[in-house]
Amino acid sequence: MESDIVEHTGSRTTRLLGASVFVGLVALVLLGFFVAPPDDDQLDAVRMIFIHVPSAIFTYVAFVTTAIGSVMWLLRRSIWWDTVAGAAAEIGVLFCGLTLFTGSVWGRPTWNTYWDWGDVRLVTTLILFLMMIGYLSVRSLGGSVEATATRAAVVGVLGAALLPIINRSVEWWENNTLHQKSSLTDGKLEGMTLFTLFVGIVVWGLFFAWSLIHRFRISWLERELRTTDLDQALRDRRAEGHRV
Amino acid sequence: MSAPADSVTIVSIIRLRAAVALIGRFPALAGIDLEVGEGEVVLLQGPNGAGKSTLLRLCAGLVRLESGEGEVLGHDLRTSRPAIRRSVGLLGHDTALYDDLTVRENLEFWAAASRADVASVTPAMDRIGVADRLHDVSVGLLSAGQRRRVALAAVVVRRPQVWLLDEPHAGLDPDGRDLVDELVGDAARAGATVLVASHEVDRTLDLATRRVVVAGGTIVKDVADVE
Amino acid sequence: MWNDVWLVAGKDLRIEWRSRVTFSQVLPFALLVLVLFGFALDANRPVLDAATSGLFWITVLFVALTAVQRSTSLETTDGARRALLLAGVEPAAVFLGKALAVAVQLLFVEVVLVGGVIILYNAAVESFPLLVATLLAATIGIAATGTLLGALVAGVRARETVLPILLLPVLAPVLIGATRAFDDALGTAAVDGWAWLGLLAGFGMINVVLGALAYGVLLEET
Numbered sequence: 001m002e003s004d005i006v007e008h009t010g011s012r013t014t015r016l017l018g019a020s021v022f023v024g025l026v027a028l029v030l031l032g033f034f035v036a037p038p039d040d041d042q043l044d045a046v047r048m049i050f051i052h053v054p055s056a057i058f059t060y061v062a063f064v065t066t067a068i069g070s071v072m073w074l075l076r077r078s079i080w081w082d083t084v085a086g087a088a089a090e091i092g093v094l095f096c097g098l099t100l101f102t103g104s105v106w107g108r109p110t111w112n113t114y115w116d117w118g119d120v121r122l123v124t125t126l127i128l129f130l131m132m133i134g135y136l137s138v139r140s141l142g143g144s145v146e147a148t149a150t151r152a153a154v155v156g157v158l159g160a161a162l163l164p165i166i167n168r169s170v171e172w173w174e175n176n177t178l179h180q181k182s183s184l185t186d187g188k189l190e191g192m193t194l195f196t197l198f199v200g201i202v203v204w205g206l207f208f209a210w211s212l213i214h215r216f217r218i219s220w221l222e223r224e225l226r227t228t229d230l231d232q233a234l235r236d237r238r239a240e241g242h243r244v
Numbered sequence: 245m246s247a248p249a250d251s252v253t254i255v256s257i258i259r260l261r262a263a264v265a266l267i268g269r270f271p272a273l274a275g276i277d278l279e280v281g282e283g284e285v286v287l288l289q290g291p292n293g294a295g296k297s298t299l300l301r302l303c304a305g306l307v308r309l310e311s312g313e314g315e316v317l318g319h320d321l322r323t324s325r326p327a328i329r330r331s332v333g334l335l336g337h338d339t340a341l342y343d344d345l346t347v348r349e350n351l352e353f354w355a356a357a358s359r360a361d362v363a364s365v366t367p368a369m370d371r372i373g374v375a376d377r378l379h380d381v382s383v384g385l386l387s388a389g390q391r392r393r394v395a396l397a398a399v400v401v402r403r404p405q406v407w408l409l410d411e412p413h414a415g416l417d418p419d420g421r422d423l424v425d426e427l428v429g430d431a432a433r434a435g436a437t438v439l440v441a442s443h444e445v446d447r448t449l450d451l452a453t454r455r456v457v458v459a460g461g462t463i464v465k466d467v468a469d470v471e
Numbered sequence: 472m473w474n475d476v477w478l479v480a481g482k483d484l485r486i487e488w489r490s491r492v493t494f495s496q497v498l499p500f501a502l503l504v505l506v507l508f509g510f511a512l513d514a515n516r517p518v519l520d521a522a523t524s525g526l527f528w529i530t531v532l533f534v535a536l537t538a539v540q541r542s543t544s545l546e547t548t549d550g551a552r553r554a555l556l557l558a559g560v561e562p563a564a565v566f567l568g569k570a571l572a573v574a575v576q577l578l579f580v581e582v583v584l585v586g587g588v589i590i591l592y593n594a595a596v597e598s599f600p601l602l603v604a605t606l607l608a609a610t611i612g613i614a615a616t617g618t619l620l621g622a623l624v625a626g627v628r629a630r631e632t633v634l635p636i637l638l639l640p641v642l643a644p645v646l647i648g649a650t651r652a653f654d655d656a657l658g659t660a661a662v663d664g665w666a667w668l669g670l671l672a673g674f675g676m677i678n679v680v681l682g683a684l685a686y687g688v689l690l691e692e693t
Binding site: 330336356 | 489
């Protein structure tokens, strides 16, 4: 019986990616803490955006990836896309949690509060976080691969369809948003701060890609394991018949 | 009467080739080859967990065909399951009755849902031996045996071309058991094809044209035992 | 198609009429929640006044969870889900029928709850048309989303715990929108309630369409 023993999910590409993430993180720490200057108003708290903004960006990248994966499963019955959707959602929850955490830690010295209900992006992101947790709990319900994929895909599509309306409702709800207009486009950031933020986004992008590939490969192997199981299970099952 | 081997003259109603079906990840059917002709009455036997129920549910278009090929009434089991479902009648382990509705209301609901004649509900209740006083009693108050009878009546009302009966004798009194056999006879005479599953090894069915023994998700014996 | 919608809705409502679960269990529960909120906040009248709309809709969400669980369990306890597939009923019709039945039950509870907040919380209705329109629009959204997600977790062991996790976050816009519209209708806050109705209607429509499309896939594959 042929058996390929897989000892790890690394490949040349992922090792290269992983190494870049590591180098990038070191660079980000050095740039963020020692090179970028403190802000005139926010002082050292501004350094939080080097993690906060990239995390927020890739939370939404992950969410969109999950939504696309869900649609592709429903349209094409593509297990590949379903696996991508599941992997992206897990990383998305991680990034989303990081976004919320860094956001409120930053909010305390800057806005003088950990949490502000009047802020659209904050509240929308929290609801997104809860929806992603719901999505993952659906993925863990068990049942056949197809049933799980279908359930998860419906949740993914529903979430994607409703997120704009959730955002709109929160926006109307309290119109006095505290949140910075997008830090990137309002032109307030300059010099080393802006550069460091871009480094942060690139490093987070690489980190996202690296973890997505690994998570994808693990899920894929898990499924392969089950299909090899099926051949064995079929033999076992037929053997029951011979005993009669 | 023609033996099942004369496949030239018999229109094949169910045709399975190396059919594999999974329940979760478990291969309940591990490669079934079966061909059933029009008007045949097949007794499916085998121990608990042999795969009889899954086989019936596969033929009803409720279980996905994992691999292999299959056709029921000329419809492909992979692509035309909705068409198959509409033309078969399945009596499963579940009775698919709503506790809070009366016997009549349940039967009328299922008749209307499956586009059958709602007027045939009363004759069906009589045929199945549901006493008049029970017609307007909530199903939740019936005994298990009476409940099985009502579920059987729901199949009768549908007048399906293929009858798939899973342990139809279970939980019935001797009268009920005879009644099942009579109904199978009625159906066969009307030209329907019938598959009856039973785990009782000594169970016989007068009208059975064939006995198929299932074990380990495969067919281990297939005999035409009509005298 | 529409025949089947009425058939399924009629069946669910008749079961409800017979068993009186909504009437004899859900309704008292809802009123109890109102009373408990009253105990929690009554020491401070102005707070209760300001919170009336929100408390009303929170209570409705709790009721909706119960109604959806019940509606789903009707089809799963004795394999009726499978029988509906076998009968060849259009899945979209099953979805619409079940959502309709849930909506009718919710509306019934909501009407009583409106009476409850008028009596217990001393609320005054300033705009009846807005109140009624909000009840309808919000209820359609809640019933459609609940019916879809109820079917999604049907037949799963952990369904009682997973349903709230799935349903409550996506209903956030309904809670926000309906609360705001009610604030206007009850005159507890100066907002434009009619503007919120558009959002509620949009939410309802998205969910009715998605549900009608996705219900078949869920019946079929789970």
